Amino acid sequence: MVTTVRQATVVDAAALHELAAATFPMACPPGTPQADIDDFIAHHLSRDDFSAYLTDPDRSLLLAEVDGRAAGYTMLIVGEPIDPDVARAITVRPTAELSKCYVRSEQHGAGLAATLMAATLQAAWELGVASVWLGVNQQNERAFRFYQKSGFVVVGTKHFHLGDREEDDHVLEHILPV
DSSP states (O other): OOEEEEEOOGGGHHHHHHHHHHHHHHHSOTTOOHHHHHHHHHHHSSHHHHHHHHHOTTEEEEEEEETTEEEEEEEEEESOOSSHHHHHHOOSSSEEEEEEEEEOGGGTTTTHHHHHHHHHHHHHHHTTOSEEEEEEETTOHHHHHHHHHTTOEEEEEEEEEETTEEEEEEEEEEEOOO
16 A cells, blocks of 8 residues: 655545545534534535635645545644634644544554644644644544544633534644744
8 A cells, every 4th residue: 555645736625525525424423413414514525615725825734645545634724713712722822723634434543544643743833833723522532542642632622513513522732842
């Protein structure tokens, strides 16, 4: 297997949409209605959304490929957190949100997520931020353990709206080396 991690470009929008549609459901808590998952994908993870994300100067998307097939991606958003709970929780600035971090289920446990995370943290450092934060659903124990292994620590909580549900997320922060 040949694994690469690279900066995504506008030509990757369709592949990122397909990858997001395949991976986003894994992050949803048990019992989340499929209609809510589908609606979120349609309104936040569409091809057009990714085209916009890829041209936004405050965003950086990395694409991991295995044997030329899109297998994982991350999205960093540089800037002050909009959510007041997150803004209070983050301890080091300037910061970037790790808004998306997903790999295909068949890559779980194969090391791709760790490779992608290392590249993402390096990209954040190169963007000049001092910390990276993220929100992870409190029921998503697998992702929570992965983020802890990657050096993130819990600094607070926030809410995430999915359909008409309000989910509870841990807010985690990773302080980058100087």
